[in-house]
Amino acid sequence: GAVVSQHPSWVICKSGTSVKIECRSLDFQATTMFWYRQFPKQSLMLMATSNEGSKATYEQGVEKDKFLINHASLTLSTLTVTSAHPEDSSFYICSARIPLPGTDTQYFGPGTRLTVL
């Protein structure tokens, strides 16, 4: 299957700082990537859809000014958590869809564990 990477795999930061998480498709070009958040023992919650060359689409209740998404190339999307607070501590996972007709499978990155002190 397709390979999606994330960096960093984990990060610890102080409250009030900003953290950038990268999501890369390693062996295919992804016009669309997705960002999810997962709290312990819960399912994945979609935060936003990242579209290459255009603005991201955010889900209801997700603050676009707090979670900045940039999809500047066909292989890279970034999520920046601005002015992070302890309640932002979570597991952030990205996924990418192979842009072929009839292909809906999404491949996920390994996730990034964010801990805000």
Next chain:
Amino acid sequence: GESVGLHLPTLSVQEGDNSIINCAYSNSASDYFIWYKQESGKGPQFIIDIRSNMDKRQGQRVTVLLNKTVKHLSLQIAATQPGDSAVYFCAENIPGMAGTALIFGKGTTLSVSS
């Protein structure tokens, strides 16, 4: 105070048994379904998928069954192994909307004892 979170259903089986994990999906228009396996601290891993024009699909040791009448999906794992222990999520895709994300179910924790 004490925090309350969502508790994932748990399935406990013995090594070598067959496992069946069930999922009820939400949208009758969904045309594509995927099962993912998620190990602790890792991202979801693709297991098997099925389109709505099928009712059964088999992979290596896994079978997915789709019942569109009752909007039910199941994952069968044959000869379950300790390495199969993980959380399993079903996901559905709603057609007609370009770039839509998958909708995930709540997940089931599979625990395999040897």
